[in-house]
Amino acid sequence: MANRKRQKGFTLLELVISMLVIVILYGVLSTRLGRVAESAERAAVYGVLGQVRQQLNLRLAKFYIDGSPSKAKALINENPFSWISPPPSQYAGEVNDVAEVLVKGRWYFDTATKQLVYRVKRNNKLKIEGGEQRNLKFVLKLSGNAADTQQKRAVYSIKIQTVRPFVWNI
Numbered sequence: 001m002a003n004r005k006r007q008k009g010f011t012l013l014e015l016v017i018s019m020l021v022i023v024i025l026y027g028v029l030s031t032r033l034g035r036v037a038e039s040a041e042r043a044a045v046y047g048v049l050g051q052v053r054q055q056l057n058l059r060l061a062k063f064y065i066d067g068s069p070s071k072a073k074a075l076i077n078e079n080p081f082s083w084i085s086p087p088p089s090q091y092a093g094e095v096n097d098v099a100e101v102l103v104k105g106r107w108y109f110d111t112a113t114k115q116l117v118y119r120v121k122r123n124n125k126l127k128i129e130g131g132e133q134r135n136l137k138f139v140l141k142l143s144g145n146a147a148d149t150q151q152k153r154a155v156y157s158i159k160i161q162t163v164r165p166f167v168w169n170i
Contacts, residue, residue, distance in 0.1 A: 038122040039170045041105070045136065047120055048088050048107060049160060052116070055083040056140070056158055074138040075158055079109040080116060090118075102135070115139050115163060128166040135164035 010018070056075065063071045079094060081087045092106040095117075102108060105121035115140040120126060123133050143157045 014069060034122070034124070035170060038124060041120070042121055042168050042170060044090065048090065049138070051084055051088065052080045053160055055080065056160070059083065060158060072158060076142060077114055079111075080140070081107065081109055100163075104134075111135075113139075116160075125170045126166060126168045128164050130164045132164070138161055138164060 037079065060069075060072055063069050076144060081091050089155050090105060091106050092103060092108055094109045094111050095102070096112055097110070102117070102119040104119050106119050108117045109115075109120070118136040118138075120134050120136060126133065128136070138160050141159050141161045143159055
């Protein structure tokens with residue numbers, strides 16, 4: 001038997017195969033991680049909307065307990081983020097016009113239109129009706145009993161409504 005000298009290190013073939021495996025794994029993982037990141041962003045948006053809805057319901061319940069449900073009408077002009085203490089980490093403040101430069105992944109309250117605006121960071125799977133594909137807009141809407149007269153209308157609920165319907169399927 002011939003004594004062979006042991007080779008140290010990689011052969012060129014082993015190096016090429018290793019690099020190929022790494023590149024394929026990187027491609028697969030980057031696609032999957034992008035989807036996971038967008039899913040996490042969507043969950044965060046719905047989480048913040050849930051917080052706002054909860055604070056809104058607490059305020060409405062307080063007005064009903066106090067016997068003055070008509071005070072609820074004033075809530076649609078307020079910034080809902082002022083009710084949450086501390087405000088969500090994604091909340092960036094009030095703006096006068098959404099056309100201003102907005103940072104992606106942040107919530108704003110548009111004081112001109114009284115809308116909650118979320119500037120989307122990842123919108124690969126987001127479809128917003130209209131043409132705009134970056135800003136999710138929400139507004140507080142009063143909902144009363146249609147049988148009540150206009151003068152004696154009692155506010156029964158306030159809902160968070162989308163300004164433009166959207167679908168965010170991931």
